[in-house]
Amino acid sequence: MVKNALQAQLLKAGLVDNKKAKKLSKQAVHEKRTGESNEAEIKAKIEQDQQQKMAKDHALEQGRKAVLQEKELKAAIMQMINQHKIRDTDGESTYQFIDDSKIKKVYINQQIYNALVAGSLVIARENCSYAFLPKPLADRINAKMEGFIIVNNSENNEQTTDEEDPYAAYVIPDDLMW
Known part of the structure; x- marks a missing residue:
């Protein structure tokens, strides 16, 4: 038996089962009795x-x-x-x-x-x-x-040449056509 209209709607929609609804209602009753919330x-x-x-x-x-x-x-x-x-x-x-x-x-x-x-x-x-x-x-x-x-x-x-490079005197031009 369901005590709450919301629980009835949840049961009808299939979102909760009877066991879960009873547990929630017991928990609500317990909170009311003890004042714990x-x-x-x-x-x-x-x-x-x-x-x-x-x-x-x-x-x-x-x-x-x-x-x-x-x-x-x-x-x-x-x-x-x-x-x-x-x-x-x-x-x-x-x-x-x-x-x-x-x-x-x-x-x-x-x-x-x-x-x-x-x-x-x-x-x-x-x-x-x-x-x-x-x-x-x-x-x-x-x-x-x-x-x-x-x-x-x-x-x-702006590149500098290495002083120990044996081919430093032979600069290759950038515009060399092959």
Whole structure:
């Protein structure tokens, strides 16, 4: 026999069985008789659960904000690359470079080729193609986020030679055509 309407509904829904319903009703009667109640424990547990949920939600929100900021930064860099790239680069000279462990070849004019070898221009990744950018702009892009600049020959020009190297007098030019 069920004494509580809620217990009757739970039994009808199949969420509890007769044994569990009797146990709950006996427990309620015992709490009334002895005056013991777990209300403080239940409230503390609820409060703790709410704080954990808030902390979890806060961490998720911070993650979403970080992803959104990264997307915005990438979009801003792509816009900078698109606005400042050198447009007329077609020519007969070939320039080969490594991108993602693959050798890529671009056909450029001699003026762009000389600027690339000297280090005043760099090659940047622009979506699925490549763009030629001035060195100061490339430095600004690298300061914001790395990974867009593929070829930067100004770093190679500043290398020092080893004094004990027997071939130090024989410098290999960067613009050597094979």
